[in-house]
Amino acid sequence: MIKPDTLEKLKILAGAAKYDVSCASSGSNRPNSGSGLGNAAPWGICHSFTEDGRCVSLLKIMMTNHCQYDCAYCINRKTNDVPRTAFTVDELVSLTIEFYRRNYIEGLFLSSGVVKSPDFTMGMMTQVAKKLRTEERYNGYIHLKSIPGASPELVREAGLYADRLSVNIEIASENNLKLLAPQKDYESIFSPMNSIRQGILANTEDKRKFHSTPKFTPAGQSTQLIVGATPDSDQQILSLATLLYQKQQLKRVYYSGYIPVNDYDQRLPALTAPPLVRENRLYQSDWLMRFYHFKADELVNETHPNLDLEVDPKLSYALRNPWLFPIDINKADYEMILRIPGIGVKSAKMIVMGRQYGRLNSYQLQKMGVVMKRAQYFITCNELSSLTINEMKPEYVKKALTEKPVKTKKEKHPGQLKLFTEEHFTK
Amino acid sequence: MNTWIYDKTFEGFLTLVFECFELKSIPDKIIDEQNQGLFGYSHKIITNDTKAERVWKGIHKKVSEKTALMLYHAFLSEKPEVELWMLTFIRRVFGTDLNVEADFGKTDVVELYKLRQKVVREAQRILMFVRFQKTVDGIYYASFDPQYNVLPLAIDHFEKRFADQKWVIYDTRRNYGFFYDLYQTTEIHFIDSQIDFTTGNVDASVLADGEQQFQELWKSYFDAMCIKERINPKLHKQFLPKRFWKYLPEKQGKQ
Numbered sequence: 041m042i043k044p045d046t047l048e049k050l051k052i053l054a055g056a057a058k059y060d061v062s063c064a065s066s067g068s069n070r071p072n073s074g075s076g077l078g079n080a081a082p083w084g085i086c087h088s089f090t091e092d093g094r095c096v097s098l099l100k101i102m103m104t105n106h107c108q109y110d111c112a113y114c115i116n117r118k119t120n121d122v123p124r125t126a127f128t129v130d131e132l133v134s135l136t137i138e139f140y141r142r143n144y145i146e147g148l149f150l151s152s153g154v155v156k157s158p159d160f161t162m163g164m165m166t167q168v169a170k171k172l173r174t175e176e177r178y179n180g181y182i183h184l185k186s187i188p189g190a191s192p193e194l195v196r197e198a199g200l201y202a203d204r205l206s207v208n209i210e211i212a213s214e215n216n217l218k219l220l221a222p223q224k225d226y227e228s229i230f231s232p233m234n235s236i237r238q239g240i241l242a243n244t245e246d247k248r249k250f251h252s253t254p255k256f257t258p259a260g261q262s263t264q265l266i267v268g269a270t271p272d273s274d275q276q277i278l279s280l281a282t283l284l285y286q287k288q289q290l291k292r293v294y295y296s297g298y299i300p301v302n303d304y305d306q307r308l309p310a311l312t313a314p315p316l317v318r319e320n321r322l323y324q325s326d327w328l329m330r331f332y333h334f335k336a337d338e339l340v341n342e343t344h345p346n347l348d349l350e351v352d353p354k355l356s357y358a359l360r361n362p363w364l365f366p367i368d369i370n371k372a373d374y375e376m377i378l379r380i381p382g383i384g385v386k387s388a389k390m391i392v393m394g395r396q397y398g399r400l401n402s403y404q405l406q407k408m409g410v411v412m413k414r415a416q417y418f419i420t421c422n423e424l425s426s427l428t429i430n431e432m433k434p435e436y437v438k439k440a441l442t443e444k445p446v447k448t449k450k451e452k453h454p455g456q457l458k459l460f461t462e463e464h465f466t467k
Numbered sequence: 468m469n470t471w472i473y474d475k476t477f478e479g480f481l482t483l484v485f486e487c488f489e490l491k492s493i494p495d496k497i498i499d500e501q502n503q504g505l506f507g508y509s510h511k512i513i514t515n516d517t518k519a520e521r522v523w524k525g526i527h528k529k530v531s532e533k534t535a536l537m538l539y540h541a542f543l544s545e546k547p548e549v550e551l552w553m554l555t556f557i558r559r560v561f562g563t564d565l566n567v568e569a570d571f572g573k574t575d576v577v578e579l580y581k582l583r584q585k586v587v588r589e590a591q592r593i594l595m596f597v598r599f600q601k602t603v604d605g606i607y608y609a610s611f612d613p614q615y616n617v618l619p620l621a622i623d624h625f626e627k628r629f630a631d632q633k634w635v636i637y638d639t640r641r642n643y644g645f646f647y648d649l650y651q652t653t654e655i656h657f658i659d660s661q662i663d664f665t666t667g668n669v670d671a672s673v674l675a676d677g678e679q680q681f682q683e684l685w686k687s688y689f690d691a692m693c694i695k696e697r698i699n700p701k702l703h704k705q706f707l708p709k710r711f712w713k714y715l716p717e718k719q720g721k722q
């Protein structure tokens with residue numbers, strides 16, 4: 041199956057797919073049927089890391105980079121003069137299997153440019169998944185990016201073979217989306233999203249009744265939002281994300297700092313570098329919303345529509361709400377302890393368990409992994425009576441914590457690291 | 468100095484715990500009989516399965532399965548201090564009827580807990596960074612060089628995932644590995660092999676057809692995935708520590 045031009049095609053179609061940031065392979069649970077190949081581990085595994093520090097978990101590839109659409113932010117848009125090519129179904133199946141057997145990947149993440157029609161494209165992608173499952177008896181991970189505008193029937197069929205389906209929203213407001221991607225609107229995005237959600241719901245229902253119901257996208261659906269290509273604020277982005285988690289029951293929302301691939305297009309801002317810090321702050325906020333019980337409007341609101349780039353959102357929240365502190369480590373609820381800058385989920389749990397045996401002091405907190413440099417302004421413990429945020433004033437604490445950036449091993453790149461830890465160590 | 472030596476096996480350590488209680492003596496230094504070197508010792512442990520089992524059962528009666536497993540995992544770290552921490556913890560467990568498992572205010576508990584995390588993380592890295600090379604006889608071979616002795620913790624995962632292919636994963640630092648033959652997995656030791664432990668590679672003469680091509684494809688894929696506007700060598704090395712590069716096809720010839 042591997043032909044002389046496979047290498048060339050792989051380079052083009054991987055290069056064309058790399059801007060989709062999602063690469064998670066978590067959330068599924070597809071055991072090996074016995075003598076088949078592979079299984080999908082519920083916690084997802086990264087197999088390598090690119091030189092930009094992103095996890096490589098799946099063979100992230102496009103079926104083809106030919107596209108009849110002309111989205112301003114996309115490298116594959118029709119107007120661009122780039123080398124174009126396409127893989128056949130068999131080539132993709134064979135690449136996936138061979139990479140998988142060598143433990144290079146957790147599975148396949150297939151997307152595509154729109155050729156002929158959304159349905160035609162979606163049909164081709166589904167064939168790859170179907171062949172992997174039925175002919176190759178492959179149980180590894182499959183993520184299909186569903187094509188905007190594809191019919192509900194095709195999306196449903198894809199869901200029978202895929203672990204995860206995603207539809208990328210890309211732009212956090214419909215008017216800006218229409219401006220940059222004239223062939224798309226929210227209807228073409230939310231209608232497949234709705235059919236996936238309904239498929240998942242119906243499937244859960246059926247499973248209750250019939251034991252042998254086949255799986256339908258067991259790892260749920262995800263989406264991506266591009267950050268910084270439009271003037272949309274962090275508040276708009278995070279409220280949309282909240283809606284997607286709650287109403288659409290999405291498993292993950294990914295944020296992708298806009299990379300100016302088409303700088304000739306006047307509709308796009310001129311950027312010297314992608315907004316990576318902002319992207320990182322959004323991931324941190326997303327993390328706080330999903331695991332630290334923060335609500336979007338506690339992080340951004342009418343008065344603070346954008347996240348502070350200088351400090352992480354948890355510290356920023358603490359600085360804006362000094363009256364909540366200092367928190368007594370030996371008495372406060374778990375929920376409150378989680379809100380202290382410098383304390384993560386693991387150390388919060390250790391604190392709550394450990395304090396049953398006696399009052400905790402700062403040495404013990406440090407041993408538990410608490411970043412005291414940060415936490416000291418926000419807590420009281422057995423002996424600690426250093427100056428807290430109320431005596432020192434928030435402005436000064438901020439200065440103290442940003443001047444010489446607090447760099448501990450854990451917090452060097454908090455957002456990206458957390459993506460990593462989530463996939464591996466928390467479940 | 469009350470220095471005890473033992474054979475560095477988990478059973479050996481459990482025997483040591485048994486003898487602590489039997490002899491009513493507590494070592495303040497525990498070392499490996501291989502590396503005793505010039506140091507003298509006060510007591511030498513002869514590993515005894517019956518004693519070991521009694522201690523292991525006793526531990527299970529006093530603590531949860533999770534904590535017992537934590538002890539085993541922490542032990543695999545092979546850290547010089549680990550035996551003394553474990554001994555302190557086990558003595559406290561046996562000395563009281565209270566549940567002391569989650570007393571994170573105590574150094575030994577928190578250190579053992581952290582060691583366990585490191586060990587589990589290293590085991591996960593096997594799942595992440597093992598790279599199989601297919602040989603002419605259809606066996607998928609991988610070299611690995613883990614910091615801790617964690618190969619045994621990864622076997623279950625590979626048996627389930629690659630149930631329909633024969634494979635070998637070999638710890639080149641400790642010189643032992645596991646071979647799965649489609650039916651069962653057995654421990655193996657190479658005496659003479661066609662493997663180069665420096666590169667981790669199987670000799671080219673016994674590689675399956677197309678193997679080098681797939682490594683090449685994977686390497687090109689890896690390079691194509693990088694977004695040059697986002698390049699971040701520090702982050703890259705944090706996630707993919709340099710000590711793993713030697714056996715990764717995608718990192719060959721890179722600084």
Ligand code: SF4
Pocket residue numbers: 107108109110111114115116117118152153154221
């Ligand atoms: S439809 Fe997809 S591939 Fe085509 S231009 Fe738009 S974003 Fe790019």
